[in-house]
Amino acid sequence: xxxxxxxxxxxxxxxxxxxxxxxxxxxxxxxxxxxxxxxxxxxxxxxxxxxxxxxxxxxxxxxxxxxxxxxxxxxxxxxxxxxxxxxxxxxxxxxxxxxxxxxxxxxxxxxxxxxxxxxxxxxxxxxxxxxxxxxxxxxxxxxxxxxxxxxxxxxxxxxxxxxxxxxxxxxxxxxxxxxxxxxxxxxxxxxxxxxxxxxxxxxxxxxxxxxxxxxxxxxxxxxxxxxxxxxxxxxxxxxxxxxxxxxxxxxxxxxxxxxxxxxxxxxxxxxxxxxxxxxxxxxxxxxxxxxxxxxxxxxxxxxxxxxxxxxxxxxxxxxxxxxxxxxxxxxxxxxxxxxxxxxxxxxxxxxxxxxxxxxxxxxxxxxxxxxxxxxxxxxxxxxxxxxxxxxxxxxxxxxxxxxxxxxxxxxxxxxxxxxxxxxxxxxxxxxxxxxxxxxxxxxxxxxxxxxxxxxxxxxxxxxxxxxxxxxxxxxxxxxxxxxxxxxxxxxxxxxxxxxxxxxxxxxxxxxxxxxxxxxxxxxx
Amino acid sequence: xxxxxxxxxxxxxxxxxxxxxxxxxxxxxxxxxxxxxxxxxxxxxxxxxxxxxxxxxxxxxxxxxxxxxxxxxxxxxxxxxxxxxxxxxxxxxxxxxxxxxxxxxxxxxxxxxxxxxxxxxxxxxxxxxxxxxxxxxxxxxxxxxxxxxxxxxxxxxxxxxxxxxxxxxxxxxxxxxxxxxxxxxxxxxxxxxxxxxxxxxxxxxxxxxxxxxxxxxxxxxxxxxxxxxxxxxxxxxxxxxxxxxxxxxxxxxxxxxxxxxxxxxxxxxxxxxxxxxxxxxxxxxxxxxxxxxxxxxxxxxxxxx
Numbered sequence: 001x002x003x004x005x006x007x008x009x010x011x012x013x014x015x016x017x018x019x020x021x022x023x024x025x026x027x028x029x030x031x032x033x034x035x036x037x038x039x040x041x042x043x044x045x046x047x048x049x050x051x052x053x054x055x056x057x058x059x060x061x062x063x064x065x066x067x068x069x070x071x072x073x074x075x076x077x078x079x080x081x082x083x084x085x086x087x088x089x090x091x092x093x094x095x096x097x098x099x100x101x102x103x104x105x106x107x108x109x110x111x112x113x114x115x116x117x118x119x120x121x122x123x124x125x126x127x128x129x130x131x132x133x134x135x136x137x138x139x140x141x142x143x144x145x146x147x148x149x150x151x152x153x154x155x156x157x158x159x160x161x162x163x164x165x166x167x168x169x170x171x172x173x174x175x176x177x178x179x180x181x182x183x184x185x186x187x188x189x190x191x192x193x194x195x196x197x198x199x200x201x202x203x204x205x206x207x208x209x210x211x212x213x214x215x216x217x218x219x220x221x222x223x224x225x226x227x228x229x230x231x232x233x234x235x236x237x238x239x240x241x242x243x244x245x246x247x248x249x250x251x252x253x254x255x256x257x258x259x260x261x262x263x264x265x266x267x268x269x270x271x272x273x274x275x276x277x278x279x280x281x282x283x284x285x286x287x288x289x290x291x292x293x294x295x296x297x298x299x300x301x302x303x304x305x306x307x308x309x310x311x312x313x314x315x316x317x318x319x320x321x322x323x324x325x326x327x328x329x330x331x332x333x334x335x336x337x338x339x340x341x342x343x344x345x346x347x348x349x350x351x352x353x354x355x356x357x358x359x360x361x362x363x364x365x366x367x368x369x370x371x372x373x374x375x376x377x378x379x380x381x382x383x384x385x386x387x388x389x390x391x392x393x394x395x396x397x398x399x400x401x402x403x404x405x406x407x408x409x410x411x412x413x414x415x416x417x418x419x420x421x422x423x424x425x426x427x428x429x430x431x432x433x434x435x436x437x438x439x440x441x442x443x444x445x446x447x448x449x450x451x452x453x454x455x456x457x458x459x460x461x462x463x464x465x466x467x468x469x470x471x472x473x474x475x476x477x478x479x480x481x482x483x484x485x486x487x488x489x490x491x492x493x494x495x496x497x498x499x500x501x502x503x504x505x506x507x508x509x510x511x512x513x514x515x516x517x518x519x520x521x522x523x524x
Numbered sequence: 525x526x527x528x529x530x531x532x533x534x535x536x537x538x539x540x541x542x543x544x545x546x547x548x549x550x551x552x553x554x555x556x557x558x559x560x561x562x563x564x565x566x567x568x569x570x571x572x573x574x575x576x577x578x579x580x581x582x583x584x585x586x587x588x589x590x591x592x593x594x595x596x597x598x599x600x601x602x603x604x605x606x607x608x609x610x611x612x613x614x615x616x617x618x619x620x621x622x623x624x625x626x627x628x629x630x631x632x633x634x635x636x637x638x639x640x641x642x643x644x645x646x647x648x649x650x651x652x653x654x655x656x657x658x659x660x661x662x663x664x665x666x667x668x669x670x671x672x673x674x675x676x677x678x679x680x681x682x683x684x685x686x687x688x689x690x691x692x693x694x695x696x697x698x699x700x701x702x703x704x705x706x707x708x709x710x711x712x713x714x715x716x717x718x719x720x721x722x723x724x725x726x727x728x729x730x731x732x733x734x735x736x737x738x739x740x741x742x743x744x745x746x747x748x749x750x751x752x753x754x755x756x757x758x759x760x761x762x763x764x765x766x767x768x769x770x771x772x773x774x775x776x777x778x779x780x781x782x783x784x785x786x787x788x789x790x791x792x793x794x795x796x797x798x799x800x801x802x803x804x805x806x807x808x809x810x811x812x813x814x815x816x817x818x819x820x821x822x823x824x825x826x827x828x829x
Contacts, residue, residue, distance in 0.1 A: 045787075049607055056561070132577050134561065137570060190608075206616060207779035207787075208689060233688055233777040234786070237672050241680050242687045402792055405559035409571060421564055434567065442569045 037520050038227040039503060041513055042239045042248040046207050046232035050193040051186060052174050053124045056134040058422070059252075061171045062513040063230050066212060068174035068195035071098060071117070072165055078328045078426070078509060080165055084112065084175055084196065093160045093464065094143075100151040104219045106177045107194040107201070114153045118145040119178035121155065135172035138425070160462040162469055163427045166330065170424050198223045198516040207232055223516045230513075243268055243498045250505060251498035252513070255374065256315040262498040272317060272494045273507035277422045278324045279373060281366075281383070281488040284415055285447035290364050291415045292447075295354040297484035299362075300416070302347040303390040304383055306340040310491050313375050313382060318491040322481045324421060324431040326492050328509055331428030331460075331473030336481055337492075347390040361393040365414035372401040373420045374493065380418050411445055420493065426510075428473035432457050435486055448486045453479045525817075532813050540805060544595070547801045548588050556580075557604055557792035578604070591798070600802070601795030605788070610799035614781055618803065620690060621780030624703060624772065625765045627696050629758065631704030632711055637754075639708075640715025644750075645742060647720065655712060662709030667768050671702040671775035688777040699776040703768050707761055714757055718750040752823050759815030763808045 047063050048055040055061075073083035085098040104112040124130040125142035141161050146154040157164060167173060180194055193201050198220065199212035212228040231248060233239040240258040243251040244265050254262055254270065262270045283291040283300065290296050306320035320340035325332045356362040364387075368380030377398045384394040395414075399407070407413050423430050433439065435448055436457050453476055460472040480487060497507045502521040508514060558575045559566070575581050579590070591601060600611040643652040678698060679687040685694050722728065723746055731741045766782075773782035781800050788796035 048605060051607070054607065132574075205779070206613075207783055208777070231689065231777070232779075234783065235688075235775050235777065238675060238688045238775055238777060241675050245680055245683060245687055247687050247689075402554070402556075402560055402790070406556050409556060409559050409568065419564055439567050440569070442567065445568065 036226045037224065038229065039225050039250070039515065039518065039520070040229045040231060040248040041250040041252070041515075042231045042233045042242055043252045043513075044232070044234050044236075044239070047204070047210050047230065050190050051133075052176065053130065053133040053135045053172050056171070058171070058424075058511050062252075062511055063210060064174060065197070065512045065514050066199040066228060066516070067193060067197045067201060068176075069104075069197050070169050070174050071100075072169045074169055074426075074510060076506065076508060080169055083169075084117075085168075088165075090464070091154065094157045096155045096157075096164055097148070098153050098155065100153065101219060102151055104196050105217055106180065106196055107215060108177075108180060110177070110179055112175065112177075112196050113150045114147040116175050116178045117153045118147055119181075120176040121145045121173075123176075124172060138167060138170070138172060141167070160464050162460075162462070162464050162466075163330075163425060163429050166425050166427045170426070199228050202227075218516075220516060224519045225515055228515055240498060243500070246500070249500040249503050250513070252495070254496040254498045256317070256496075258498075259315065259496065267501055269499055269501050271497045271499055271505075271507050273497070273511075274319070274326070274328075274509045275422075275493045275495045275511060276326070276329075276424070276426075276509065277373070277420045277493045278321060278326060279318075279376075279379070279418065279420045279490045279493060280324065281416050281418055281490065282413070283485045283488060284413065285485050287447075289415050290362055291485065293354050294484070295350045296356075296362060296364075297488070299347040299350040299390065300387060300392075301341050301484045301488050302343045302350065303392070304386050304488075304490070305342045306490050307342070309379055309382055313378050314491070314493075317374075317494040317496060319494070320491045321489050323477045324423070324487065324489055325428040325473065325477055326423075329423055329426050329428060329431070330466075331470050331477075333474040333477045335474075336477055340491075344386075344390050351391045356391055358391065361391055363393040363395070364416060365395040365397065367397045367399060367404055367407060367413055367417035369401040369404045369418065370398050372404075376418060376420075379490075383418070428477070429461060432473065432476050432480075433461070435480065446486045448483075450479055450483070525820075528820075529813075529817065532816070536806075536809055539809060540802065543805045544592070544798065544802060545588070547798050548591065549584065551792065551794050551797055552584060552587070554792075557794060560790075560792055561604060595802075600799040603788075603793050603796040605791050605793045605796070610793075610795035611803075613796060614784065614799045614803050617779060617781050617784050620778060621766075621769050621773070621782055623696070624699055624769055624778060624780060625762070627700035628703035628707065628765060628768075628772075629761070631700050632707040632761075633754075635704070635708040636711035636715055637751075640712045641719060641742070641747065643712065643716040644719030644723065652716075655716075659709040659712050662705045665705065667702055667706065667771040668775060670705060671698070671772055674698045674702060675775075688775075690778055699772050699778055702775070703765065703772045706768065707764065710761070711754065711757055715750060715754060718753050719746060722746045722750045752819065755815055755819050755822065759812045762811040766804050766808060 043059050043062070045059050048057050048060045052064060052068060069084050071083060071085040072080050075081050084101050084104060086101050087099045089097055091097050100114060100117065106112060121139065121142055122145055124133055124135050125139040127140065130136040130139065141157050141159070142155060143158045144156045146156060148154060155164065175196060177194055181189055196219070198215055198218045200215045202211040202213050204210045209232065210230040214223050214226050216222050233242060236253070236255045236258060239251045240254055240261060242248040244261060246267065259270055262268050281300070283297055285292050310316065310318035310320060319338050321337050322339060322341070323333055323336035326337055327334070351357065351362055366380065366384060368377055370377040380396060380398060384396045387394050404417065408417070434444070435446065435453070437444060437449060437454060456472045456476045460469050463469040463472065495507065495511060499505055504519045504521070558571055558578065558580060562570060562574065579587070594601065598611065599609065602608065603610045603613055606613050639655050643655045646652055675687055675698065678685045685698055689695055728741060728746055731745050769780060770782035770785055772778065773780045774786055777783070781803065785797070785800050788800060
């Protein structure tokens, strides 16, 4: 009898014990009553790591920009401005000299000097220290960083690098504290990172939130916001619910089905910004695929009504484009942006010219990811329908993105697949380089052989004259657009942000959540 | 009893090895983590060099052997995404899932025990039929949908509770209710049948004929015996809880190993998925073992042989 009661009690205690584990841990929400201005931002994922050279994740970078500074930095209009570097000049073809800002201090009070620049850039550029880090490919062009004095450095590249400045204001180029990292190592840094940015690290509760507080001695001036909290809320509906109840002040990536909720709520507003991501179709040029026929490719391009895709499926959150190099990116061809080809009759004619018609439909296979990009599979289904209406017979395969990645890597994709590419370099070089026949001596598999394109991209890669370089890239983009392959560009995505009306935040096209200039209305 | 426990503990070894092989093979057959780590337009050369650097180009059995050797030392590999030991990442988040699971089980029992008793005592009455209907509804409702509905009603409209996250007791209520409801339904039905069976037994008739009041008969004699199978249920349902936690944690941004599992799977973070599955398997195995032992203690009719 007694032991039975005891045993039942034991089970109850086990359950209760499990239920109360971890009670009392965790941060409180909203400490705005004691006069502190706190802003809470909700993203879909948690920060990945504090190693700026090894995360390759936009959402992580969007948070990092508040803790770390760069040598140069893009303003709201995306123009490159001085930041930790006050001026720069090109000494010769492969040498750039940078004057560094004086009086900048790390969060622990130590001064920022040329030593930090050398340490940071050489870590990622040098194969010995950087080969296994994700960003190495974007910085291996740097041969050496020479210290001239405490506030002057020279960056020497292996070959002329027209995009060096772009590299120095993107993911992977923020400045790291040499003295601190040598003292605590990467483990210590991951537990408590420091930078020169406007906000200092306070705590990181994994898969929950990152808490930052204002840095009083920030060189641009102390930010108005006292406390910054970044929360990770993967579920769209939950993230928006937090915004609507005031649990968070900014919600990133609001999906179309939630727009009415955000817009109709009296406390919140929906703001949109262009993103760097362009949705496109990759069409195979290998001889054994139907898309090796230029008529078929052109027919595909003419059959798809890109504006309709944007208006009906994307709810207007997009801009049709015939190039991946969109405005803001160096070398953008304005004639190919905010325009599209659509002529279904012409598509039928083109197919007929290659012997396809109602009795002989052009059979193609198209792959699409599901849930990787906004409305991706819906767009794929619409495209398949549009293609079928002009005489294609489309075998649509909707797969999970990991699967699609495997298929692509194994070169097993068919005539078409839908995907979205971004551009972290803000330069046509990144967009067009992968379409060359060989990269670093390694032959590519896309079968795109165009002498003019090869010549243009090869020359532009080392052309230091900006105007000449831009012209070359304009022409290169025309070639791709007129060839309707290896890419058929569809539309540029717009990101939607849900913002509390009391917070004066304007989203940026580079998706960075730069909170230094953000102010909050009085009495909120 | 000691022999029994020792034997059960030894049985864990082949089970864990089996689980590890299945997870290992399935993961590698379904996806390549390297492609998911690099940007979409990475070149095949970049992919290849990272694959080699991470040792993923070796044959499957070689990779498994490396994994096995390290696992024996407690090293489950490094997570690609977090760049930290996989086991450490899982153990950091495990308390959160245990808390949620425990709270959900509590919610389930608090609902199910009274409901189950009343359904049995007042069998085929209106209450019994209502309880049965509610049970079916509870089983049929997907966690995901229930979670979002609870958020809308109690957090967005009524503003009684926070939407998501963790920290205080009020943060625990909605996720625990979401995860516990489905289980409450199952347990209600089980208690009901268990009670019905017990009530029909001779010793209950004896108790009644001794003149004991009905409440004493039900609560002191019948219930205690009816609860014995519930102990087993708690063990069996641990597996269901772990699975349900994945969805619930995702909806409520709960930050336990369920949410971690979704993330790790999407990224094909091999070491992390393996560590998660192994830890979950061990939790389920030990919960069942514990429950079996308790069951033997409390029911003298069962021996350890």
